[in-house]
Structure formats: C-alpha cells, structure tokens
Amino acid sequence: MGNLVDVSNNVEMFLCPNHTGNLRLSRGSCASMWQRARSERYEPYSPIAACYGCSLGAQHAGKSDEKMDRRPGHIDRICTRCHRPSTRFVYGCICVSCYNRGREVLLGKNARGAPPKRLPPMLDVDVAYIDGGITRRVSVGLVSDLMEAKLKMVRKTRQILRFVHAAPQNHVRQMSLFGGNG
Numbered sequence: 001m002g003n004l005v006d007v008s009n010n011v012e013m014f015l016c017p018n019h020t021g022n023l024r025l026s027r028g029s030c031a032s033m034w035q036r037a038r039s040e041r042y043e044p045y046s047p048i049a050a051c052y053g054c055s056l057g058a059q060h061a062g063k064s065d066e067k068m069d070r071r072p073g074h075i076d077r078i079c080t081r082c083h084r085p086s087t088r089f090v091y092g093c094i095c096v097s098c099y100n101r102g103r104e105v106l107l108g109k110n111a112r113g114a115p116p117k118r119l120p121p122m123l124d125v126d127v128a129y130i131d132g133g134i135t136r137r138v139s140v141g142l143v144s145d146l147m148e149a150k151l152k153m154v155r156k157t158r159q160i161l162r163f164v165h166a167a168p169q170n171h172v173r174q175m176s177l178f179g180g181n182g
C-alpha cells in the first residue's frame, strides 16, 4: 500500500492502519492525535483511544522509544480463568482454586484419585493481535479458552494490545499450502 500525496497542499498522507474507515492522515496530524490520546488516557472515554499505544503515532511524534503503558485496573485483580476477584494469583494470573482444578485436569485425576469431571480443558490457544499495523500470532499454553488466553496476554504485558480474529490453526496451515502469506 503506497503512500498517497495530497497534491492540494503537498502533504504526504498515509492510510492509518489503526483506525477503521480508511482514515488518511498526515504525519503531523497522526502525531498530534497520538499526543492527545496520551493526555486523555485517564478519561473514561476518548474518541481517539485507538491512538493510545499506537507505535506508528509514537514514531511520528518522535517518541518511539517511549513505553506504552496500559492503565492498570479491574483486570489486574481478577482470576483470568474464572473472573472472580482475588488477591493471590498463581503465575500472576489465576486464582489458587483454578490452579488446583487445572492441575487435576493435567494429571487426569482429582485429590481422591478419580478422573476429574466437568472441569474446563487445558488448551493451547492461538491469539492474533496487531502490533504496529502488523498482525502477529502467538500460541498461549495451558488456558481453558480464548478469553483466558487474551486476559493472560493483557496481564503479562504493560503494553496496550489490540486483538483481532485469529483464523483456526488448521485453516492457517491449509492457507500456507497454497502460498498464502499468513
């Protein structure tokens, strides 16, 4: 996707990869939106919240080395699996109860030696997110579902993450057979 030149005032415009609706911006307007989003980060709502944490905006504002901290909040005080509030976390993410249930699933037996019943499975889940306009995929291990995988990623990083739909792994593998650039 080439850059576009707005001939009326000779300012180079680019297609913002972060906002929807084919938003075209100059580097200057991108930089000032990024700065504004930074200053509005503690507001309950910002129409340009997508700019906060955008590495392209940081680059245009000459602050690409600056760390993009997300706002700590409720998400840091709940179990990433059962979503119940807790003060003690195993691996910094899950409550002690969920850790113990997960262990029973992995061992294939509960404390009484019987096979565990009605417990969430332990899976490797693919998560896709956008980083600087590029879609990246990671496999998050030992989680019970996609939501837990995402919450775990959010908890483990101070960065803002922008998730996108991840095609099922089989589909991705099949695409690569046909030369898809997945």
Ligand SMILES: [Zn+2]
Pocket (backbone or CB within 6 Å): 079, 080, 081, 082, 083, 084, 094, 095, 096, 097, 098, 099
């Ligand atoms: Zn839990």
